[in-house]
Amino acid sequence: MFRGGDARTRNSFLPLHLVAALLVMLVSSWASAQASKPAGAVRIQVRGGAQIGATATIEGSATIVRGHLMDDAGAVLGGVPITLQVIAPDGSPGAPLPLPSPCDSAARRERRTPRIASADKYEVRTDDHGEFCIRAEGTFGKASLKLRFDGDPLHDATESAISFDSNRASVAHTLLRFEPPPDVIDLERPSVSLTASLRVDRAASQRSTSSVVRREGLVVVLEDERGERIAEQSTGGDGRVRFELPTKAFAGPGAGELRLRFDGTTVLAKATASQPIVRRADVALSLSHPVDVGDPDDGVPIDVDVKTLRGPVTGGVVEALRGDESVGAGEVRDGVARVIASFSFERAGTVPLKLRYVPSAPFFRAGKSLDIEISVRGPGMAKQIAIALVVLAVTAWIVIGWRRAPMRAVPNADDGKTPVPTGRAGVDVVRAEAGQTSYSGTVIDAHDATPIAAARLVVIAPAFQGDGVVSRATSNERGEFVLDASHRSDARLVIEAPAHTKHEQALPLPGVLRIALVTRRRTLLERLVRWAQRTGAPFDAQPEPTPGHVRRAAFRAQDDEVEQWARGVETAAYGPAMVDEQLESQLVAGEPRGGRKLGV
Known part of the structure; x- marks a missing residue:
């Protein structure tokens, strides 16, 4: 009886509700825009690069091919297969390959003996140091040798070719590398120090025509990815070469490469090495011109110059902050960003803002933020009248309808709010009501809040016979589930999904649940x-x-x-x-x- 009277009262005030809604829509035209829903998470698979360095020499009547395999971070790749293809000068198939053998006893013990993979290919595995060696009785004449690494789940495939002349191959094998490998060149520093080493195979050097192979005074050239020479130095007695370089010698911010080159001697083989780098610079902000007076509700345009010591910046965004709140952002293009700052302000005056650069690439680093003050106009008379009308309408609706009993919410699988990722697995009771005897809700990812389909939910309780399963359920494509089970204090809830770690905890009280799982x-x-x-x-x-x-x-x-x-x-x-x-x-x-x- 009371419910029927309440329904009549609610219907009698329906026009007032519509009036209030229309006024709110008018005011929302000048209010800040609602944040759009985040796009679905995109899974990105990152793969690294690899590089092969190798030389071929003649030792007695045998041909020796030695080399190494490293990734683009300078770490060695051990235990992976390398193929070596012998190509005749005219490209035609050569004579049958001689049987290969390991270069030392350690390779035999570790089962890294090279083998013939096809009519013109050898295959060998790298050791724990990323090095490999193939010994073949006989010579290949003036053939070319193509070495290939087919890649793995973490690295892309790579190839390397070396020219080979048996008549000039009786030189010692050399290995050139950075020590340590540089990752970042900080362009803000006046200079940078780099060290490289040139190693000579001892066994090969002892068989060389010279009684002693000296590593002192050997010229090593340093180049960038464009092939431009940056520096040239001679090795010391320890085979190391040290470069002290002004950062002006390097190109501007961006991804690049440093290359070492040793052109060889009459007794030492040529050697090269390369290392991917990032050239990084700090980003400085300044106003392109004074900011004009504007209405913060409509947005105040702010033009910002974005530069480094090497010139204008392209990429990233400039963000405007009012306190800790972001009030606008603009993309950086050709050294300029236009930021539209939009916020609510009740009166005319000056407002302090902070501008900061947010990089989108590793070669730009955010410098100091820029503190500015902008002059703004207060809200106009029309807007103040609209606000007053809305306040009056809402107040009237509250005063007239305060006696009405609250309507019971229609039960949903969740509370309708966008879940905030917690980064932890767990079960939250979103809503529980007295007398409820079942469970429903959603299963989501703990980090990106996306629904998890095909998640299996099981309620388990101690039992003398059977597996103790009280109830089972599986989430649908929206991550929703319904679990028909009564609450027991000794029962446990177990949730698992195909790509997520199993989570188990005590069974909560019946209600609407939000379950988060971690991949x-x-x-x-x-x-x-x-x-x-x-x-x-x-x-x-x-x-x-x-x-x-x-x-x-x-x-x-x-x-x-x-x-x-x-x-x-x-x-x-x-x-x-x-x-x-x-x-x-x-x-x-x-x-x-x-x-x-x-x-x-």
Whole structure:
């Protein structure tokens, strides 16, 4: 009876509701625009590059091909296959290849014996240092040798070709490399120091025509990716060459490459090495001209010059902040950005804003923010009247209808609000009502809040017989589920999905649930970070250790167990294949336990 009377009261005030809604729509035309829904997350697969360095020499009656394989970060790639194709000068198939053999006994013990892969190809695996060697009885004449690495889940394929002349190949094998490999060239510094080393194969040098091969006084040339010579220095007695270079000698900000070149001598083979780098510079902001007086509700245009020491910047955005709130942003093009600052302000006056640069590429680094003040006009008379009308209409609606009982919300799978990613797995009770005896809700990703389809939910309780399963459910393509189960204090809720780590906890009270799961990739990465931070140096790093860092630190520390585990985590986290429960369990079980010491 009371409900019927309430319905009549609600219908009698419907026109007033419509009037208030229309007034709100008029005011919203000059208010700040609603934020658009975020686009769906795009999964990006990042792959690194690789590079092969090799030389061919004659030792007695045998041909020796030695080389190394590194990635574009300077880390060696061990245990991967390399193919060597012998190409005749005219491109025609050559004579049958002689049988290959390993260059040392260690290769035999480690089962890295080279083999004939086809009529004109050898295949050999790199050792733990990324090096390989093939020994073949006989010579190849003036053939060309093409070496190829077919790539793996983390690295792209690469090829390298070397010209070969048996009559001039009796020289010692050399290896040229950066020590350490440079990653970033800071253009803000006046100069940068680089060190490279030239190593000579001892066994080959002893068989050389010269009794002693000197590494002192050998000229090494440094070039950039354009082939332009940056510097030229001679090696010292230790085979190292040191470059002290002004940063003006380098090109402007961007991705590039540094190349080392040794042209060889009568007893030493040629050698080259390359290293990808990023040339980085700080970005400075300044106003293109004074900011004109404007209406902050309509937006105040601010033109900003965006430059580095090397010239204008293209890419990134300039953001305007009022306190901690972002009030506008503009894309940077050809050194200029136009920022439209829009916010609510009740009166005319000056408003302090802060402009900051947000880079979109690693070769630009945000410099100091720019503090400015802009002059603004207050809201016009028409807007003030519209606001007053809205306030009066809303007040009248509240005063007249305050006696009405609140309407009961229509139950949904969720509360309708966009979930905020927490980054942690868990179960939140969004809504619970007295007398409710079942569960419903959604399963989402804990990091990007996207719905998870095909998630399996199981309620388990202690039982003398059977598996103890009380109820089961599976989420649909929108991540929604309905689980028909009564609450038990001794029951547990288990949730798992194809690409997400299983989560288990005590069964909450019946209601609408929001369940967040963490992908197995992120779980493995988080476990590796916690392990490295707990273990400390040399595995920990700032701001956060990565699988690649842990793998390289383990390689330098000769800790095979940690290196193998970190390599597995790296492949699982960044590889193309989905990480299933079996692989996750295998890597979790293989995690090194307890405190570790180097060499243990």
